[in-house]
Amino acid sequence: MTDTSQSGPQKLLVGLAGQQNAGKSTTFNMLTGANQHIANYPGVTVDKKSGSYRHRDIRVETVDLPGTYSLTSFSLEERVARDFLISEKPDVIVNVVDASSLKRSLYFTFQVLEMGFPVVVALNMMDVARRNGTSVDLSALEHRLGVTVIPTVGRKGRGKTELRNAIADTAARRAHHPLHITYEELEPAIEALKQRLETSQLAENYPTRWLAVKLIEGDSEAERIVSQGLGEYCEPIKAALEIRKKFEDSHYMSVPDYMVGCRDRLATDIISTCVAEAKDGRDRITEAIDKIVLNRFAAPLFLIATVFVIYQLSIVKGYELTTYWWPVLAKLRAMAAGVLPAAGLLEDPYIRSMGLWMVDSANALLNYIPIFLILFSLIAILEDSGYMARIAFILDKLFHAFGLHGQSTLPYILGGVFAGGCAVPGIMATKGIPDERSRMATILTVPYMNCLAKIPFYTLLINVFFAPYKSWAMLFLSTITIFVALLVAKLLTATVLKHRETAPFVMELPKYHPPTLFGVGQRAVERTWQYIKKVGSIVIAVSVCVFTLLQFPGISQEKQANFEGQMDKAVATFHKKIAHTQYADRFRDEAAIVSMINVYNDFKTARLTTKGAEASKALAEKFRADYPEQFKFLKPKKDKDAKAVNKALRGLVSKRKSLRRQIKEEQISTSFLGMVGRSLEPVTQWAGFNWKINVAILSSFAARESSVATIGVLYQQGADENKSLEDRMGAEAGQGGLSPLHALAVMVFFALYPPCLAATIMIKVQTGSYKWMVFSMVFPTTLGFITACLIYTGGKALALSGIQMMGVFYGAVVLTAVCTGLFNSWKGQPLPAPEEAPGLL
Amino acid sequence: MCGRKRCCRLKDIKPGRRARIRCHHARGAVRQRLLDLGFVPETEIEVIRRAPFGDPIECCVANYKVALRNSEAGLIEVESD
Numbered sequence: 060m061t062d063t064s065q066s067g068p069q070k071l072l073v074g075l076a077g078q079q080n081a082g083k084s085t086t087f088n089m090l091t092g093a094n095q096h097i098a099n100y101p102g103v104t105v106d107k108k109s110g111s112y113r114h115r116d117i118r119v120e121t122v123d124l125p126g127t128y129s130l131t132s133f134s135l136e137e138r139v140a141r142d143f144l145i146s147e148k149p150d151v152i153v154n155v156v157d158a159s160s161l162k163r164s165l166y167f168t169f170q171v172l173e174m175g176f177p178v179v180v181a182l183n184m185m186d187v188a189r190r191n192g193t194s195v196d197l198s199a200l201e202h203r204l205g206v207t208v209i210p211t212v213g214r215k216g217r218g219k220t221e222l223r224n225a226i227a228d229t230a231a232r233r234a235h236h237p238l239h240i241t242y243e244e245l246e247p248a249i250e251a252l253k254q255r256l257e258t259s260q261l262a263e264n265y266p267t268r269w270l271a272v273k274l275i276e277g278d279s280e281a282e283r284i285v286s287q288g289l290g291e292y293c294e295p296i297k298a299a300l301e302i303r304k305k306f307e308d309s310h311y312m313s314v315p316d317y318m319v320g321c322r323d324r325l326a327t328d329i330i331s332t333c334v335a336e337a338k339d340g341r342d343r344i345t346e347a348i349d350k351i352v353l354n355r356f357a358a359p360l361f362l363i364a365t366v367f368v369i370y371q372l373s374i375v376k377g378y379e380l381t382t383y384w385w386p387v388l389a390k391l392r393a394m395a396a397g398v399l400p401a402a403g404l405l406e407d408p409y410i411r412s413m414g415l416w417m418v419d420s421a422n423a424l425l426n427y428i429p430i431f432l433i434l435f436s437l438i439a440i441l442e443d444s445g446y447m448a449r450i451a452f453i454l455d456k457l458f459h460a461f462g463l464h465g466q467s468t469l470p471y472i473l474g475g476v477f478a479g480g481c482a483v484p485g486i487m488a489t490k491g492i493p494d495e496r497s498r499m500a501t502i503l504t505v506p507y508m509n510c511l512a513k514i515p516f517y518t519l520l521i522n523v524f525f526a527p528y529k530s531w532a533m534l535f536l537s538t539i540t541i542f543v544a545l546l547v548a549k550l551l552t553a554t555v556l557k558h559r560e561t562a563p564f565v566m567e568l569p570k571y572h573p574p575t576l577f578g579v580g581q582r583a584v585e586r587t588w589q590y591i592k593k594v595g596s597i598v599i600a601v602s603v604c605v606f607t608l609l610q611f612p613g614i615s616q617e618k619q620a621n622f623e624g625q626m627d628k629a630v631a632t633f634h635k636k637i638a639h640t641q642y643a644d645r646f647r648d649e650a651a652i653v654s655m656i657n658v659y660n661d662f663k664t665a666r667l668t669t670k671g672a673e674a675s676k677a678l679a680e681k682f683r684a685d686y687p688e689q690f691k692f693l694k695p696k697k698d699k700d701a702k703a704v705n706k707a708l709r710g711l712v713s714k715r716k717s718l719r720r721q722i723k724e725e726q727i728s729t730s731f732l733g734m735v736g737r738s739l740e741p742v743t744q745w746a747g748f749n750w751k752i753n754v755a756i757l758s759s760f761a762a763r764e765s766s767v768a769t770i771g772v773l774y775q776q777g778a779d780e781n782k783s784l785e786d787r788m789g790a791e792a793g794q795g796g797l798s799p800l801h802a803l804a805v806m807v808f809f810a811l812y813p814p815c816l817a818a819t820i821m822i823k824v825q826t827g828s829y830k831w832m833v834f835s836m837v838f839p840t841t842l843g844f845i846t847a848c849l850i851y852t853g854g855k856a857l858a859l860s861g862i863q864m865m866g867v868f869y870g871a872v873v874l875t876a877v878c879t880g881l882f883n884s885w886k887g888q889p890l891p892a893p894e895e896a897p898g899l900l
Numbered sequence: 901m902c903g904r905k906r907c908c909r910l911k912d913i914k915p916g917r918r919a920r921i922r923c924h925h926a927r928g929a930v931r932q933r934l935l936d937l938g939f940v941p942e943t944e945i946e947v948i949r950r951a952p953f954g955d956p957i958e959c960c961v962a963n964y965k966v967a968l969r970n971s972e973a974g975l976i977e978v979e980s981d
Contacts (some may be wrong), residue, residue, distance in 0.1 A: 128936035134927035163938055315931070316941050318922055321938040336963075345965075349949075358952040452967045456953040465956075563930045563972045564956055565937055568965040619951060778978070 071119045071230050072147060076140060077124035077155035078167055082183040084108075086155050086211060087123040089219050105139050114223045121151070130170045133307070134493065134562065141280070144174060145265065150230045152176045153222070158188035158195060158210070161334055165326040168204065172237045174265035179225045180208045181218070193336050200333040205237040242272070242321050245314070248302045249275060256295055259344035261288045278317050314828030345445075345570045352446070358453050365446070366476065374511075384429050388422045393661075400655060406722065413606055420602035421595060427481070427511055431590060434480070435583035438473065442582075443574035444874025445800065448566060455564055460880040461545040462552025463504075464497035465564060471501075474508030476541060482506040482818040484586055486825055492655075496559035500548040502825055503835055506814030507544040509537055516809060524802035528862050535865055539812050541877040547842070549879050555834075597817050605758050608732040614725045622722055629714040636707035639699035642692075656712055658682075658689045672897050732757055746808060746847035747801040756809070760816055804851040811843035908980060911957065911973035913947045919978035920944055926975035938962045939976060 075090075077083045091110030108123035124143055125136035144152070152171050156164040161182075171178055182195065201208045207225045211218030221389040242249060252271040256262060261270065273281030274295060285295055303314045310317065352361050389509055395418045399411040441447045447469060455465030467489075474485030485505040509517075517536050525532040574696060614622075630652065645651060669678050683690045692708060695701035727733050728750075736753035743753055813819065813836040824834040854864035913919050921943050924931050938961040939945070946960040956969040 129932060131929075131933050160964060163936070163964075165937060226972050313923070319935050319940055320942060323943070353949060354950070354959070355950075355952045441945065448967075452956060453953070455967075455969065456951060456955040459955075528977060560929075563926075563933055564967070564969040565933050565965045565972060568967055570965075749921065813912045 069117055071117055071151065071226070072149045073119055073121045073226055074124055074144060074147070074149035075155060076130075076144075076152055076167075076171060078128050078157065078164055079128060081126070081155045081157040081164065082124060083126055083155045083227060086153070086181055086222075087121065089211070089216050090119075090153075091121050091220065103296045105136055111565055112223070115227055117222075117227060119226065121153075122147075127167075128379060130174070131280070134560070135495070138280075144171075144176065150177065152178045153181055153226065154178055155181045155183050158182045159191055161188075161193075161195065162326050162330045165329060166322060169238075169240050169322055169325070171242055172204070172206070174269050177229045177232075178204075178206045178237065179222070179229050180204065180206055181222055182208055182210045184212065185210045186212050186215075186216075191336075193334060196333045196335070200329070203238065203329045203333060205632060240322060240325060242318055244310075245275065245302070245317070245321075248306075252298055252302070255298065256285075259289055259295075261285065271295075271299075272318070275302050277303060284821050297739065305758055306473075336468045341572065342781065347450070348571055348826055349568075352449060353453070362450060362453055365441070365450075366472065369434070369472065373430055373434035373437060377433045380429035380433075381426055385426060388425055389889045392418050392422060393560050401653065406719075409610075412610075413603065416606045417599050417602055420598055423512070424595060424598055425591070428587060428591070430511065431481070431484075431587045432583050432776065434473070434504060435484070435586045436579050438469065439579040439582040440574045442469075443572075443578055445569040445571045447710060448568050451566060452568060457880070458497075459564070461549040462500050462556075463548050464492050464494050464501070465566070465663050466492045467497060467501040470505045471508060471541075471544075474505040475510050476508060480508055481512075481590065482508065482512050482814050483590055483821050484819060486821040487586075489587065489825060494560075494562040494564070496552055496556050496561045497830075499556050499826065501560055503551055503831070504544040504548045504839075506818050506822075506835065506839070507540045507547065507712075507811065509540055509810070510815075512815070513809060517806060520802045520806055524797075524799040524861060531862070532865065535869055536806060536810060539807075539869060539872060542872045546872070546876050546879060597820055598815075601760070605732070605760075609727050609730045611731060612729070612731055614722065615650060622718055626715065626718055629711055629718075633707045633711045636710070637700075637704050640703050642678060642704050643701055652663060652711075654691055655692065655708065656715065658686050659692070659708060659712060725756065737846075743844075744842060745852050747804045747851035748808075748847075749797070750803055756812065759809075760813075800851055800854045800859070800864060803854070803861045803868075804847040806845040807850055808847040811839055811846060813837075813839040813843075907977055909969045909974050910945070910947070910959070910976040910978050913978065913980060915947050915949045915957075915971060917965050918944060918946045919980040922977045922979050924976055926972065930972060930975065934968075934972065934976065938964070939966075945978065 075083055075087050082859065087108060087110065091112050105125050109121065111118055111120045112121075113119070122143065124140040127137045127140050129137065130141045130144070130605055143149075154168050156168065168178070168180060180200075182197070182200075187193065191630070195210075197208055197210060207229060209218050209222045211222060211226050224771055231296050236698075249268070249271050252274065253267045256267040256270050261267070270281055270285065273527060277299075282296060285293065289295065306314050335680075347737070351357055392415070395414060396411075399414045400408045401411070438447075441450070450468045451465030453465075454468050458465055458467050469491075470485040470488045472480070472485075473488050474480045474482050482505050485508065486502050489498050489501045489505070492501060502589075517533070521529055521532045571707070574828040617621070630649075633652070665678055665682075669675055679694060691698055691701045694702045695705045728737075732754055733750070736757060739753045740748075740750050743749075748756070814822070819832050819835055822835045823829060850868055854861075857864075859867065905917065907922060910921075921939060921941050924939070926934060926936060926966055943961060948958040948960055948965065950957050951967070954970075956967045957972075957973055958965055958967050960966075
C-alpha cells in the first residue's frame, strides 16, 4: 500500500479512528476538504468515507473508520474498523478524542496503541472542554501517551495545519516509543506468550504483544486469527487458556476484569496528572432540567407537547409556507411549458406531455421543501440539545416490548408519526440504532407511518365518504398506523429477524447544551438536499415509466376519429360564431387558433394565482405587452367584435378541455396499466377495489402524490362545471355503488401499502440487500390486501357500515397491540444472548 | 465470584443511592459495551432515576450519565453502602 522508497514515503495511508460523537467526521472534513467520496465497505452496509490531500508533496489518503467505542469484534462497526487496521496497516492512525470526556476516550486510545500503530491524537472539542471548565496539560499528556497530541476544534477548522504536520512527522519518524500498557501480575505470562508467538508466521502480519494480550483475555477474534494460522488446538491457545485458568483460580477474579482494571487504573492515573477539572455549571442545569423533563408524571406530557410542537410548526406552518413556495414551482412549470413544443389543438406532442408529467412529479416532491426544512431543523435542535436521547430513554420500555429500541423514536417521528413526514429521511435516521435487530425492524416499519404524500389521498376519501365523521376518521388513520407498525415490528423480530444481532441498551444521556444556528441549519439543509437528490432522480425516472404505461398502446383509430370529428365540429362552430366579425380572417388558420387558446389558458392560469387589484392590473399589462395582437380577445373592452370572439373562444376552450379529458380517460383505461388494473379486478374485488382504484394504487408506487392525480383524471365527469374532485367522486361513487366500506378498505390498504419507490431504494441502501428491499414491498402488500379483504368482505358479511367497521377494526388492532405489549412485560425481558462468550470459565 | 454480603445487582439499587461495581455477569458484547462506557469494576456509581415506565435506569458513572435497561443492570453486581 505504501511506497517506502529511499526518499521517504510519497504516499501515506491514514486511518481516522475514534468513538462516536468525538467529532471524527468534522475532523475528516477538515483534513480532506472537499476531496472525498463515500462508498460501502465491501459486503457490509457501513459507510466508507475516504478522501485525500497533499501535504509537503505527499499524497495522504485518509479513511474515516466507523465510530466505535472500542476495537473488539462484537459489533459490525467494530469489526470493520479492526479489520481495516489489521489488513490495511495504515501508516498513521489519527485517534480523534473528545476532550470533554477524555477518560473514556483513553480506553480506545490504549487499544490502538496496543496494536502497535504510530498514533497521533487529535484532541477535539477543546472549546467545549474549556467551557466545561476542563483544562488539559497537553505536554504532560503527550509525555504520558508517548505520542503527539494536537488540540483541534474540528467545527471551526482549528488545528488543521498542525494535525497535517504531525501526521507527516509521525509517519517519517520510524521509531516511536508509545505508552506501554502494563498488566502487572500478568506481565510475565504475556511476555512469555509473546515470545512464543514471535517465532510463528503470525508475527509477520500481526503485532505479537497485542495477540498475546487478546489471547489471554479470551478475545474470540484473536483466537480465530491464531487458530487459522496455527491450527485449532495449537500451543498458544492452550497456553493462554492455562494462564487464564491459573490466574482466575488464584485471584478469584476473571482475567478480562483484571485487565480492564489495569487499563482503568492507568487511565485514571493519566487523567489525574494531565487534566484539571473545575466544577461544571452545566451539570447543575442539566440535573435541574432533567428533574422536570424526566419526572415520572411530567415526562409523557413534555414528550407529547414536543411532538405536538413539531407537528404544528413543521406540518401546519410548513403547509402555510407552501402557499408562497408553490407559485415558485408553478413558475418553473410554466417555464418548462414554454420551452417544450407547443400544445396541439386536441392532442399534445408526446415530448410535451411527458416533459410536463416529469415536471409535475418533481414539483409534487419539491413542494415539501419548506416542510422538510422546518421539520429537519426542529429535529436537529432536539438532537443537539440532548433531548432526543431523553426521548429514547423515556420510550425505550414501550418500544422494547415490540422488539424496537428507544432510538426508533427519531425515525418514526421523521416518517410521520401522526401525519406528515417522509419515510426516506426516517429510514436514513435508523443508522444510529446500535441494535441490529431493532434497526432492521425499524427500517421495515417506518414506511407504515403516515407520510405527507398519503394525506391528500386520505383527505379526498374522507371528504367523500366520511364527511360527518371527519375528525374521527383522521384520528383513526393517524393512529392506527402506529399500532400496526408496532405489531409488525413484533412479528418481524419474533420471526424473520430472530437471529439478528442485538445489542444492549446502554446509552449516554448528554448534558443539555444550546444548539447553534449554524449547526442546525447545516444539518437541515443537508438532510433536505439528500431527500431531493435521492428521491428526485428515482421518482422522475419511475414517473417516466408510469407515464409510458399509462400512455400506450393509446386509443383506437375509430375513437380517435370520433374525438377529432367532435373537435372539428367545435372549431366550425367557433368559425360560425365569429364569421360576422372583422377578425374572422385572423382565425382561418388552425395554428392561430391553437396559439390563441394557449395565450387564453396562460392568462387564465396566471390570473388564478394573482391576488389583489394591483397585481391583476400588472398582469394584464404584462400580457398586453407580450401579446399585443391577441390581448384584445382576452380583455375585450368596448370592441364588440372582440367580445364576440372572446365568447366563442370560451366555448371552444371548454369543449376542447372536455374532449381532452375524455381522451385521457380513454387512454388510461385502455393503457397497459389500465389493463393490469382491470385484470386485477377479479382478485381485488374481495377488497372492494375497482379497476380505477387499482390503477391509482399502481401508479402511486412511484410517488404517493400520483395517486390523487390519477384518481383526478379517472373521476372527471363534471370537471367542466368546476365541481371539485370530491363532488365528482361522490357522484360517480353513488352510481358505481362505491360505499364508505369500500373507501375504508382502500384507505387501510393505502396505509399499509408498501413504501414508495424512493423509500424502498433507501431500504436497499440501509440494509444493503435486495432481498430486504423485495421483502419490504411484498410483505406490506400482502398484509394490506388481506386486511382490506377482511374489512370489506367481513364488513359486508356482518352488514356493518363504514364507520362501524372502522371502530371494530380499530378496537381489534389496539387490543392486540396492548395485549402483545403487556404480555411481553409480564414475561420479563429475556437476557440478550451474547453470540459468543469469550472464554470465561 | 462475589460471595460477600451486601452484594446485589445494580437494578435493585434505589434511585439516589450509590454503589460500587464489583463484577460483571455480562459476557461478550454486552460486557464490552458496559466497560467502554465506564462500568469498570471498583468504580463508584450512582443510580439517578428510573424512566417513567420503570425501565431503563439512569446512572452516573465517572462524570457522565448513562442509561441502561434493567436486563443489563441485572448483570452488574454491586456492593452498596
